[in-house]
Amino acid sequence: MINYDELMAREFPVIAHSYTIKDTILYALGLGLGTDPLNPAHLRVTYERAEGFGALPAMVNVIGYPGFWAIQPDTGLTWQKILHGEQSLTLHAPLPAEGTLVSQTKITGIIDKGEGKGALIYSERAMTDQATGTLIATVSSTSFARGDGGFGGPSGPVKSVQPMPEGEPEVSYDFRTPEGAALIYRLSGDFNPLHADPAVAAQAGFKRPILHGLCTLGVASWSITQALAAGDFAALKHLELRFTSPVYPGETVRTEMWRDGAEVRFRARVVERDVVVLNNGLARLG
Template identity: 55%
Template sequence: MPIDRQQLLNWPFQDVEQTYTARDTILYALGVGLGADPLDEAQLPFVYENGLKTLPTMSVVLGYPGFWLSDPRTGADWKRLLHGEQSLEVFAPLPEAGTVIGRTRVVDVIDKGKDKGALVISERDIIDKASGTLLTRLSSTSFLRGDGGFGGPSGPVAAPHVLPERAPDLTVSLPTLPQAALIYRLSGDYNPLHADPKVARAGGFDRPILHGLCTFGVAGHALLKAVCGYRPEALKSMRVRFTAPVYPGETIRTEIWRDGTVVSFRCLVEERNLMVLGNGRADLAL
């Protein structure tokens, strides 16, 4: 049965209320690799409760509505789904602890054609419950490889950000721990693909892979380190395209081009010389 575009656009998401603590904030930072050097005083505020700061990318684990595309009513072939793109836009700093509301909606469903798949683009607002302040807006593109040809529109689709042709202005190499996926999943994504070798092999991988959103967090860390001076308030937006998975224990090198307040970037795994995040763009408020 083909997917029904109108049904997806009108999917009845419920608001998700989530309370998180300083412990959750620290655990997320550890999951994306902060604190690797216990003597690095610039990283310490993200993993230590005295003067705790919150990583902007932590928004991706808050107010999550669950893996809704696996619901049989969507008609989606969810086993062939890939996370295509992810973005965040920051409107106000994320508190180190608090209660937020996650409000999700589908904004478009694109038909790439039979045997070419479909795109489902959704947005999630992270709202501070106490004040009603919009903190972050997240956008996610899911690539449904098995669901093209349902008769929907073929566009418009936003063009990917084009990286400069010159050599990178900065590079940041950040190692990931062999147990990185096991730590990151404690922030809420318990997909066994990232923990169970048998599930990973069934999915075509020789061992569990790192969560794409963990790689996204590592890229956010690299930007904070290289161009934000570890000031979370300096990162206003960030967008990437996922191109390949990372295995826990690999080193992620982020190549960065700086043009005023616009930053272009991509991430490669050094051990395999393979690009894992592409077409990255971040906007700064300095």
């Protein structure tokens, strides 16, 4: 069972995560970029000599990650029943194409939804450039601990959900994920066998390995900048969303967008199954 005070005070190690241009390119390839090798937009994130080469902002999701800490016995969590519910990222400065970022993770809130209803765990990770001390990014996550409600913790405040506009989207952008996307994306740090092993996927109730949710997030972030920022991937300054359904590698992700100045409301659906996989999305461009 969750001990609220102990979990809120949990200390995470400071992580110095060094990465190279090779890692930056590997992350982009894991999203499925590079499948159009003559496209200058693809080359800007997959070929180090391309004009304007740089790191995709969503790559901050895989830098300085403290690992699946919920599996540790002292957390009191039923780790087998934890789902990744929400994710957000904010870029305070451009992400260098290579370097070392120092990250610090902390738990910012735990919500008790009640016995049999689970708990929400809010966490935040700040990343600074080791060489300059510049704050580069803040990444926040919401985990849904389905088996851990009823521990006597606070029932709020619960993070509000971004509203979605009514009517048809103003802009849509389709991106077909490669069949082998999950096998490449996992090399950026998430080695959960659910994304590679057909037997493990079957045990979890899926017909085959699924794509990482953060990979789908990366696809959506790319799609937004291609559709609304003239292909300038560095224009993305903030992104937040809810995960609502998994994607199978090889499926087409359609990102649907409504723009209001620098803000973009969005969702994403799998075209082949007409299933919304990301929802309540908000992006800010700058």
